[in-house]
Amino acid sequence: MSELDRTQQGAHPVPADWTYAPAPESREIVRIQERYGHFVGGSWLEAAETYETIAPRDEEPLAQIGQGTAEDVDTAVAAAREAFANGWSALPGSERAKYLFRIARILQERSREFAVLESLNGGKPIKESRDVDLPLAAAHFFYYAGWADKLEYAFPNRTPRPVGVAGQIIPWNFPLLMLAWKIAPALACGNTVVLKPAETTPLTALLFCDVLRQAELPPGVVNIVTGDGRTGAALVEHPDVDKVAFTGSTEVGKAIQRRLAGTGKKLTLELGGKAANIVFDDAALDQAVEGIVNGIYFNQGHVCCAGSRLLVQESIYEPLVDKLKRRLTTLRVGDPLDKNTDVGAINSRMQLEKIEELVAAGKEEGAEIYQPPCVLPEKGYWFAPTVFTNVAQSYRIAQEEIFGPVLSVLTFRTPEEAVEKANNTPYGLSAGVWTEKGSRILWMAQRLRAGVVWANTFNRFDPTSPFGGYKESGFGREGGLHGLEPYLRFDE
Amino acid sequence: MSERLPVKKTYKLFIGGAFPRSESGRTYEAEGQNVARASRKDVRDAVKAARGAFAGWSAATAYNRGQVLYRLAEMVESRVPEFSELCSGREEVECAIDRIVWYAGWADKLPQVLGGSNPVAGPYFNFTVPEPTGVVAVLAPEEPPLLGLVTRLLPPLVGGNVVVAVASDQRPLAAIELAEAIATSDVPAGVVNLLTGFAAELGPWLASHMDVNALDIAGTDGDAPELERLAAENVKRVVHGRADVQSLWEIARFLELKTVWHPIGQ
Numbered sequence: 114m115s116e117l118d119r120t121q122q123g124a125h126p127v128p129a130d131w132t133y134a135p136a137p138e139s140r141e142i143v144r145i146q147e148r149y150g151h152f153v154g155g156s157w158l159e160a161a162e163t164y165e166t167i168a169p170r171d172e173e174p175l176a177q178i179g180q181g182t183a184e185d186v187d188t189a190v191a192a193a194r195e196a197f198a199n200g201w202s203a204l205p206g207s208e209r210a211k212y213l214f215r216i217a218r219i220l221q222e223r224s225r226e227f228a229v230l231e232s233l234n235g236g237k238p239i240k241e242s243r244d245v246d247l248p249l250a251a252a253h254f255f256y257y258a259g260w261a262d263k264l265e266y267a268f269p270n271r272t273p274r275p276v277g278v279a280g281q282i283i284p285w286n287f288p289l290l291m292l293a294w295k296i297a298p299a300l301a302c303g304n305t306v307v308l309k310p311a312e313t314t315p316l317t318a319l320l321f322c323d324v325l326r327q328a329e330l331p332p333g334v335v336n337i338v339t340g341d342g343r344t345g346a347a348l349v350e351h352p353d354v355d356k357v358a359f360t361g362s363t364e365v366g367k368a369i370q371r372r373l374a375g376t377g378k379k380l381t382l383e384l385g386g387k388a389a390n391i392v393f394d395d396a397a398l399d400q401a402v403e404g405i406v407n408g409i410y411f412n413q414g415h416v417c418c419a420g421s422r423l424l425v426q427e428s429i430y431e432p433l434v435d436k437l438k439r440r441l442t443t444l445r446v447g448d449p450l451d452k453n454t455d456v457g458a459i460n461s462r463m464q465l466e467k468i469e470e471l472v473a474a475g476k477e478e479g480a481e482i483y484q485p486p487c488v489l490p491e492k493g494y495w496f497a498p499t500v501f502t503n504v505a506q507s508y509r510i511a512q513e514e515i516f517g518p519v520l521s522v523l524t525f526r527t528p529e530e531a532v533e534k535a536n537n538t539p540y541g542l543s544a545g546v547w548t549e550k551g552s553r554i555l556w557m558a559q560r561l562r563a564g565v566v567w568a569n570t571f572n573r574f575d576p577t578s579p580f581g582g583y584k585e586s587g588f589g590r591e592g593g594l595h596g597l598e599p600y601l602r603f604d605e
Numbered sequence: 606m607s608e609r610l611p612v613k614k615t616y617k618l619f620i621g622g623a624f625p626r627s628e629s630g631r632t633y634e635a636e637g638q639n640v641a642r643a644s645r646k647d648v649r650d651a652v653k654a655a656r657g658a659f660a661g662w663s664a665a666t667a668y669n670r671g672q673v674l675y676r677l678a679e680m681v682e683s684r685v686p687e688f689s690e691l692c693s694g695r696e697e698v699e700c701a702i703d704r705i706v707w708y709a710g711w712a713d714k715l716p717q718v719l720g721g722s723n724p725v726a727g728p729y730f731n732f733t734v735p736e737p738t739g740v741v742a743v744l745a746p747e748e749p750p751l752l753g754l755v756t757r758l759l760p761p762l763v764g765g766n767v768v769v770a771v772a773s774d775q776r777p778l779a780a781i782e783l784a785e786a787i788a789t790s791d792v793p794a795g796v797v798n799l800l801t802g803f804a805a806e807l808g809p810w811l812a813s814h815m816d817v818n819a820l821d822i823a824g825t826d827g828d829a830p831e832l833e834r835l836a837a838e839n840v841k842r843v844v845h846g847r848a849d850v851q852s853l854w855e856i857a858r859f860l861e862l863k864t865v866w867h868p869i870g871q
Binding site for chain 1: 721723724725726727729731733738818827828829830831832833834836837838839840842845854861862863864865866867868
């Protein structure tokens with residue numbers, strides 16, 4: 114018996130071991146309908162065809178979701194056009210602002226309900242949906258609410274006008290937050306919206322329709338049509354959509370850009386990434402390890418700006434990788450609804466297969482794999498946090514976006530080499546720099562060809578901070594003053 | 606006594622600061638002169654030269670870029686009679702010079718009007734700065750031959766981009782004259798590359814080139830669905846440029862925005 118055990122005996126019961134007890138968040142707060150239609154013109158449009166949406170943690174069926182047809186999209190665009198022409202675009206900005214403020218407040222009030230539903234339908238840990246997705250979504254509406262009646266201050270010497278009907282397609286990794294990033298600036302600028310949530314994660318967007326009802330938003334200002342890529346294609350191609358905003362894979366983004374060629378529609382694309390997270394030898398290592406973990410295992414690595422390539426200065430390679438591996442053993446992988454969970458479920462079978470394929474390629478090409486001992490649930494979609502060392506720049510795992518909890522470790526000697534390697538990708542969404550030297554942070558930040566550079570932190574977001582990519586990571590910005598521009602036209 | 610025989614100019618391309626003939630050996634007749642007809646390989650060489658010049662030009666101080674572009678205005682001013690012969694006349698040349706001067710003055714003001722600091726909820730100094738997109742391909746407007754080209758060249762240049770431009774098919778001489786002015790100003794080699802030839806032939810090569818970051822389709826009157834489709838291959842920024850516009854927002858179309866989260870601590 115150890116000294117500690119002896120001294121504590123009697124006064125307090127000593128736990129038999131130090132494993133966590135389950136701490137699941139209650140599902141009671143969430144009510145899911147059996148079947149959903151499309152939210153069009155302020156009411157529900159019955160869906161002719163449906164598909165099943167599930168909980169990725171155990172493949173539990175959750176609801177039947179409408180598979181939007183071209184006709185559904187057409188009805189929704191017509192409703193959006195009607196709302197645009199008959200009131201919304203002519204409403205004083207101060208009135209539009211108040212609707213957006215209302216939405217922000219209701220989201221704050223109902224945040225637990227949304228967080229539970231988000232984790233259930235998407236697989237992300239409740240800790241993240243509760244502490245990141247929901248607060249940021251509400252903040253985004255709050256931020257853009259304030260812009261609605263101040264647009265002329267954002268664009269001096271220009272006359273900003275709404276574009277019209279915005280067709281918006283969002284991904285499954287941050288379903289409600291991406292909805293907020295799309296809808297808030299669009300409405301603030303006086304546009305109306307047809308939004309298509311991701312195929313696998315429609316439930317929070319559908320619950321959001323109830324928030325719109327509570328906020329008494331005029332019918333047709335926001336329309337939600339669910340479905341797969343076919344629904345998205347119908348929306349992109351609809352002749353009465355004036356502006357398309359897409360967040361998702363680079364592959365689909367390119368296809369959309371091709372389809373819109375010659376149409377003159379406004380387009381913004383927020384696509385993939387293969388971000389370098391660069392650690393210098395003077396960095397605070399423990400802090401850096403936390404940043405690396407947050408960079409790639411946050412939301413199971415289903416993050417377009419994930420720090421999926423770790424670039425370590427050679428002199429600290431061994432201690433850093435040792436610390437990282439040790440830290441991985443303390444990550445709790447499991448039930449997304451458990452408040453202790455660090456890494457939740459992979460969003461879908463399709464995504465799991467893609468991760469498995471790339472990890473197999475990494476092993477095949479000669480990289481060394483490390484996964485901490487962890488027991489993955491039998492049902493559902495799971496992948497253990499993974500680190501690849503001995504990775505060459507040419508390996509697929511160093512070039513392609515994996516969009517999963519898989520980190521590739523590379524090394525460098527000089528700052529110049531770090532820049533060269535970091536920029537050696539067709540992507541350019543984000544990058545991380547870890548050093549105690551402020552001048553080096555800025556030196557690196559100048560040279561990294563990426564839209565967001567985090568120094569001594571990673572995966573941090575704020576509604577005031579513009580987000581978006583260089584090169585094949587897309588164009589246009591979301592967030593901040595710059596996030597207004599895609600939703601405005603200027604006759605000049 | 607016979608009259609003195611003038612020394613005739615050979616009209617060539619402008620790539621990497623040099624004046625080569627088209628590698629294809631082709632020429633075509635325009636404005637009564639034989640003009641080099643650029644090929645796919647010339648496009649490739651021009652993009653390579655531009656990429657090589659990007660690091661230096663984009664990292665030059667804004668003050669320096671502004672002065673270099675102002676120097677270009679000086680060089681054009683010194684050739685007003687020559688330029689006047691090659692376009693609609695003196696008025697167009699003077700307008701082009703004033704436009705160069707107007708844009709030159711923007712070089713050191715862009716981050717102040719297009720960027721800013723963002724009040725994030727956390728201990729970070731968060732700021733956004735505009736940065737050049739990279740290699741910009743320009744299909745210059747057919748008309749006006751000088752002012753149209755200047756209107757499309759200056760916005761990407763002042764922001765720190767490098768350019769490969771295809772001159773007006775039928776009125777290319779002003780572009781070649783401009784190349785000579787550029788070569789004798791302090792614009793570093795490769796920052797501006799001018800090709801003469803047929804935009805319909807060269808456009809697709811530029812639109813599909815994987816090392817070109819943005820495409821200005823001014824010369825197609827903004828209607829070039831096939832070029833736009835090709836441009837999607839590497840997510841190029843496609844700009845429907847107008848032949849006669851002068852605006853800060855024209856510069857902004859060739860800029861990316863970088864946002865930096867700098868820690869605040871002790």
